[in-house]
Amino acid sequence: MRSQDYDRLYLSPPHLGRHELNYVHKAVEDNWVAPAGPNLAGFEADICAAVGVPYCVALSSGTAAIHLGLILLGVGPGDEVLCPSFTFVATANPVVYLGATPVFIDSEPDTWNLCPERLREAIVDRLAKGKKPKALILVHLYGMPAKLPEVLAVAQEFDIPILEDAAEALGSEWQQQPLGGFGRVGVFSFNGNKILTTSGGGALVTYDRVLAEKARFLATQAKDDAPYYQHSQLGYNYRLSNILAGIGRGQMELLPERVKRRREIFAWYCEHLAALPGIAVAPAPEPAGSRSNRWLTTILINPADPNTDGALARALTPETLRLHLETRNIESRPLWKPLHLQPLFADAPRYGGDVCADLFARGLCLPSGTAMGEGELRRVKEALTEALG
Numbered sequence: 001m002r003s004q005d006y007d008r009l010y011l012s013p014p015h016l017g018r019h020e021l022n023y024v025h026k027a028v029e030d031n032w033v034a035p036a037g038p039n040l041a042g043f044e045a046d047i048c049a050a051v052g053v054p055y056c057v058a059l060s061s062g063t064a065a066i067h068l069g070l071i072l073l074g075v076g077p078g079d080e081v082l083c084p085s086f087t088f089v090a091t092a093n094p095v096v097y098l099g100a101t102p103v104f105i106d107s108e109p110d111t112w113n114l115c116p117e118r119l120r121e122a123i124v125d126r127l128a129k130g131k132k133p134k135a136l137i138l139v140h141l142y143g144m145p146a147k148l149p150e151v152l153a154v155a156q157e158f159d160i161p162i163l164e165d166a167a168e169a170l171g172s173e174w175q176q177q178p179l180g181g182f183g184r185v186g187v188f189s190f191n192g193n194k195i196l197t198t199s200g201g202g203a204l205v206t207y208d209r210v211l212a213e214k215a216r217f218l219a220t221q222a223k224d225d226a227p228y229y230q231h232s233q234l235g236y237n238y239r240l241s242n243i244l245a246g247i248g249r250g251q252m253e254l255l256p257e258r259v260k261r262r263r264e265i266f267a268w269y270c271e272h273l274a275a276l277p278g279i280a281v282a283p284a285p286e287p288a289g290s291r292s293n294r295w296l297t298t299i300l301i302n303p304a305d306p307n308t309d310g311a312l313a314r315a316l317t318p319e320t321l322r323l324h325l326e327t328r329n330i331e332s333r334p335l336w337k338p339l340h341l342q343p344l345f346a347d348a349p350r351y352g353g354d355v356c357a358d359l360f361a362r363g364l365c366l367p368s369g370t371a372m373g374e375g376e377l378r379r380v381k382e383a384l385t386e387a388l389g
């Protein structure tokens with residue numbers, strides 16, 4: 001990437017530190033390229049320490065972690081799984097891999113995450129239709145903690161296990177407790193665009209030793225305990241390599257620093273974009289008790305802004321802003337397109353109104369990479385100022 005285009009400002013590019021190469025170097029030197037080795041064990045221990053959970057299994061992607069997590073929760077053909085509509089498609093795809101159906105739930109406007117009232121409505125209605133949802137996937141979008149006490153209470157009331165998709169929320173907290181440890185199973189992603197990366201990777205965390213062992217077993221082709229290759233169950237090849245785990249160990253050392261920088265970037269945008277007409281940095285402020293890693297800073301076009309005249313409001317869409325930023329070689333992206341609006345999920349049941357559809361229609365993600373300096377932030381502000389001028 002660096003050799004292609006020095007000038008381009010990317011949304012959330014990888015940001016490596018000084019120690020990743022040491023871990024990778026050691027693995028190569030020791031010929032420990034495979035199988036699972038010290039970097040893998042070290043990376044898992046680092047994640048356990050950061051998240052405050054006893055067990056972690058490092059995997060080839062966050063999607064793989066969601067897939068295995070749903071299997072651990074017993075999801076199978078014909079089951080229904082509750083899932084926010086406002087998320088990346090990887091949250092829901094593994095539901096379909098298992099022959100189950102996602103049931104989509106709208107967002108609440110404060111955090112943009114799963115609405116607890118809509119959740120309750122959905123569960124009551126599915127029960128009335130004779131089907132109890134098998135699991136709930138809870139996402140913390142853009143790093144912002146969902147309404148945990150309310151969601152946990154509903155899940156507990158109906159005894160539905162939670163898979164916490166914290167792919168975007170490594171380093172975020174609720175009441176000083178790291179996200180990822182609030183469900184039966186938690187999931188992280190170390191994809192190239194996330195706050196930390198192994199180029200591609202993921203992790204499953206849990207408090208349950210039996211579940212962790214099962215995840216490890218399933219991730220390595222489900223080999224029975226026999227001297228020959230014997231398999232009684234369907235397995236997967238989902239383990240992270242010892243090489244990539246080395247990158248992960250170097251990255252994990254940087255987590256507090258990276259969270260601090262993402263939050264500074266968010267605060268910078270809040271301060272410096274405040275006077276621009278027609279847009280607002282959102283969701284802000286953080287609800288009490290929440291600490292978001294502010295993985296991506298997002299803005300909403302606000303047609304009700306008193307500083308915006310009617311003509312500007314009508315002309316302004318996320319796409320006009322995105323295209324203008326593009327002329328200045330700045331990458332920006334629309335918010336996640338809600339899954340209930342995806343052709344792939346046209347037939348899936350859904351509960352709620354237009355909260356997330358409206359956010360999608362008005363929102364844009366701004367460059368938020370931790371390597372950005374003041375000069376680059378100013379470039380984004382100038383480009384937005386031009387577009388809104």
Ligand SMILES: *Cc1c(COP(=O)(O)O)cnc(C)c1O
Pocket residue numbers: 060061062063064087088090091139165167168188189190191201202
């Ligand atoms: C990135 C992401 C995933 C998938 O992780 P991969 O490592 O890319 O497979 C899942 N859920 C959400 C919300 C994500 O942002």
